[in-house]
Amino acid sequence: MTSLAPPNPPAPPSPGELMDRLARAAAAYYRNFAAVAAGDGLTLMQGKVLSLLRRPMPMRTLAELLACDASNVTGIIDRLEARDLVRREADPADRRVKLVLLTETGQEAVRRIRAGVLADLDGLAALAAPDREALGRLLDQVFPD
Template sequence: MSEQAQRIYAVMRRLVLEADDRKQRVVDTLGMSYIRSRALRALAVEPIRMSELATRLVTDKPYTTLVVDDLEQRGLVVREQDPNDRRCKVVRITPAGREAANVATEIITAPPTELAALPPEDLEALDRILGKLR
């Protein structure tokens, strides 16, 4: 890898991972752990079986149960019996949970201040260049 590529990657990493602690902003704004907000964001897409939610969160099933218990107590999700398999539970987001998921998504997806402050021609160049990396 060239020195130039390493410098570019270091700036990209700093911008995305280090410059603004978005995870902490989500935690502070929502008053819950980041893993709970990740669960809400996953459930905002579709209802999910408990076992699938554990897989998506990369957590074990007992911890996923604790996460869902807490979200349920907060009125952000509900657990229902899976209509296709009565042995399984499906977790569904509530309107309040969807609102919290939207807040978390807004925080996580907002561009870093330094990036947003670039002049339009620089943003166009970056967009063109990064488009080649997709």
């Protein structure tokens, strides 16, 4: 009887391979997000802005979060405001700063977008609770706030 050596376990993915997987996952997420937002007549960026407005936010902060020029955010906000999805108010702490807030219509749009995106995340939904907890911990570890 000859004994076979146990096979070598596969090498863990390199940081570069993991980044490639994350990039593919992010691309798939944003394709889905863009399609869901388009169902509401919104561009990807308009949908992202609405999703970021969980609380009132200065225009400059939105520009920083979106990694774009403030003038681009102004155009996006103008179009969202024309559709009654957001409104601008002076910041009570500094009247020179304009805050952007979701309107009730904007809140409804965010709920629809979120529900549509979540409906297409079968892979995440299929994970057992311990696996979701582990993935959450790993993501927090790799991308801390």
